[in-house]
Structure formats: structure tokens, C-alpha cells
Amino acid sequence: MAALAVVIAFCSASQDIVFDAWKTDVLPAEERGAGAAISVLxxxxxxxxxxxxxxxxxxKWLGWQGMYWLMxxxxxxxxxxTLLAPEPTDTIPVPKTLEQAVVAPLRDFFGRNNAWLILLLIVLYKLGDAFAMSLTTTFLIRGVGFDAGEVGVVNKTLGLLAIRPLLAHCTVGF
Structure with a gap:
């Protein structure tokens, strides 16, 4: 089960990186800010x-099996x-060797000052917050005694209020 979780996390991180690269390739420089805002939304x-x-x-209605089917x-x-998304118009030369694709960029990164500190910051940046937040739902259900519906409506959905300004900016800005 832990190995499956690692594979899913790797695929998720890879998809995030590929999507960011695609946005950078497809959007003109003046639209990248709006593209990033819509991506976060x-x-x-x-x-x-x-x-x-x-x-x-x-x-309330579907049970877990029905919920997974709906998701x-x-x-x-x-x-x-994804299948209908436009391809980037700029053609970037594909690295021909493993040296050009992996080794040279890694050598360039680790040749910079404080590269290890930057890498440590990236790894540890939100680690504590992520662990704590992953336990919040379990605590509210098992520890405090709320049912899953209450946690879903109150704890998770209140975040919608936090993105209202972003929604307003995205709809008014265009």
C-alpha cells in the first residue's frame, strides 16, 4: 500500500511539472499570470x-463506492x-543523450551556491503543514465526534470563501 502511495505521489508531482511546463510553452508571457491564477483556481x-x-x-447519499465512481x-x-489541448508552437530541440537530458542540468544546479540548501528548503517547505493538515479530518471525525458530512461541509468547503476574490478577479479580469 505504501508503494502504491509513492507511485501516486510521483505521478501527481510529474503531472504538475508537465502542466506547468505546458502552460509556459503555450501561453504568451503577458497571459502567464492569468494562466497561473486559473490553474490555482x-x-x-x-x-x-x-x-x-x-x-x-x-x-449522505452515495457511499464510498458510489463516490469513487463519481470521482x-x-x-x-x-x-x-487534455487530448484537445493545443500543442506548443515552439519546437525545442530534444536532448539526444542522457548526459544532455539529466546529468548536465543536475551538474548545473548543484554547481550553484547553496544548491543543497535550496533543495532542503524545497523538501521541507510545507512538510509539517502537510502532515498536520492530513490528520485534521481524522481528528475531527474520530477525536471530536463530527460525522463525515459535517466535516465535508464545514472544514473543507469553507475554503470556497477564501477563493471568492480569485474567482471575482478571473471573471472580471477577462
């Missing part, structure tokens, strides 16, 4: 739907959008 909405709404629906069905539009 999508991330936050995804977290709310897969967190708060999923807990509430699983508790899988919600991925279908994402797959279609």
Missing part, C-alpha cells in the same frame, strides 16, 4: 470537490480537455 476547486463535497456526498467519472472531461 482549478487546483483549489478540485481539492474542494474531492475533499468537502466528496465527504458530504459519500456520507472517476469527473475525470472524463479532464481527459478530453
Amino acid at each position: 482549478g487546483y483549489r476547486l478540485g481539492m474542494l470537490v474531492s475533499g468537502g463535497l466528496a465527504l458530504w456526498l459519500a456520507d 472517476a467519472a469527473l475525470l472524463i472531461p479532464c481527459i478530453i480537455a
